[in-house]
Amino acid sequence: MPIKMIQDTADQRVYMNVTANQCPGCPENLATRLVMHIVFDHLKDEDPIIFGQGCGIGRDFLQRSGLGTHDSGIVGMLTAMKVRNIDRPIVVIDGDGQIDLGLEDLATSFQQGYKYLHVVCDNQAHAASGSHATGSTPPMARTSVRPTGKLRHPKHFALMLMFSGAEYVATASTSHPQDLERKIKAASTRLPAFIQILTPCNPSWGYDDNKGIEVSRFAVESGIWPLYEWKDGVFQRQNIMRKSSVRDYVGSQRRFAHLGDEGIAQMEEYVNDLNRMMIKLETGFSA
Numbered sequence: 001m002p003i004k005m006i007q008d009t010a011d012q013r014v015y016m017n018v019t020a021n022q023c024p025g026c027p028e029n030l031a032t033r034l035v036m037h038i039v040f041d042h043l044k045d046e047d048p049i050i051f052g053q054g055c056g057i058g059r060d061f062l063q064r065s066g067l068g069t070h071d072s073g074i075v076g077m078l079t080a081m082k083v084r085n086i087d088r089p090i091v092v093i094d095g096d097g098q099i100d101l102g103l104e105d106l107a108t109s110f111q112q113g114y115k116y117l118h119v120v121c122d123n124q125a126h127a128a129s130g131s132h133a134t135g136s137t138p139p140m141a142r143t144s145v146r147p148t149g150k151l152r153h154p155k156h157f158a159l160m161l162m163f164s165g166a167e168y169v170a171t172a173s174t175s176h177p178q179d180l181e182r183k184i185k186a187a188s189t190r191l192p193a194f195i196q197i198l199t200p201c202n203p204s205w206g207y208d209d210n211k212g213i214e215v216s217r218f219a220v221e222s223g224i225w226p227l228y229e230w231k232d233g234v235f236q237r238q239n240i241m242r243k244s245s246v247r248d249y250v251g252s253q254r255r256f257a258h259l260g261d262e263g264i265a266q267m268e269e270y271v272n273d274l275n276r277m278m279i280k281l282e283t284g285f286s287a
């Protein structure tokens with residue numbers, strides 16, 4: 001099937017390359033497609049340049065290269081474009097490996113104030129190279145190198161970037177596409193910006209191929225993946241009904257299958273701590 005790599009004309013839509021070898025039902029695929037459509041809808045007049053990389057993202061489509069998805073490379077490109085009076089935003093869709101391996105570049109790239117949106121599709125694993133843990137892997141989740149579960153709390157990377165010079169920072173989830181669209185729209189008028197989307201991974205997390213969205217919904221509704229945004233100096237959490245429990249979330253994936261009642265209670269305590277941190281941020285940075 002012929003698939004467009006990227007828009008050739010202003011009227012074209014962008015398409016996913018279904019011939020790439022991603023797992024069926026990969027939520028990262030879905031998130032990437034959503035981001036591309038939304039970006040083109042909201043930044044179309046500015047002719048954005050999009051780069052993609054990561055498991056399920058950059059195998060056969062998008063413009064990709066190590067340089068094109070590393071923030072130091074992006075800053076270099078944006079600087080060169082500025083010198084040549086080329087005023088186009090750059091959007092990078094990347095995986096959560098970047099929040100570890102590209103930490104320095106990513107955390108400092110916003111300092112230049114360029115028109116730049118970095119989107120991380122966060123599957124909480126180095127899925128392309130064997131599903132070992134990243135900084136985003138939650139506590140006690142079993143990974144390929146630690147079958148007894150991760151010991152430490154994750155890196156809350158979006159929170160780390162609140163004071164990096166980014167004009168907009170948010171979390172999102174494949175289970176809440178309208179929220180994602182609203183956030184990309186908000187980000188596109190406040191560049192540089194960063195959005196971290198939860199995109200479960202079928203083999204790394206251990207659920208059936210058709211359950212990715214359900215698992216993301218459990219994450220949001222249980223509070224383990226809070227949706228929030230940092231915009232115009234205000235921190236705001238999206239008001240999501242707690243319709244699912246931590247036990248629902250943990251029970252939906254084999255990476256938590258080793259947890260008994262005590263382990264689940266520890267996960268609940270972790271979520272309570274996270275919730276308290278969210279309340280403090282909302283209180284401290286209210287409108």
Ligand code: SF4
Nearest residue numbers: 023026055056201202
């Ligand atoms: S390994 Fe995970 S992230 Fe990669 S294509 Fe499969 S489901 Fe998607």
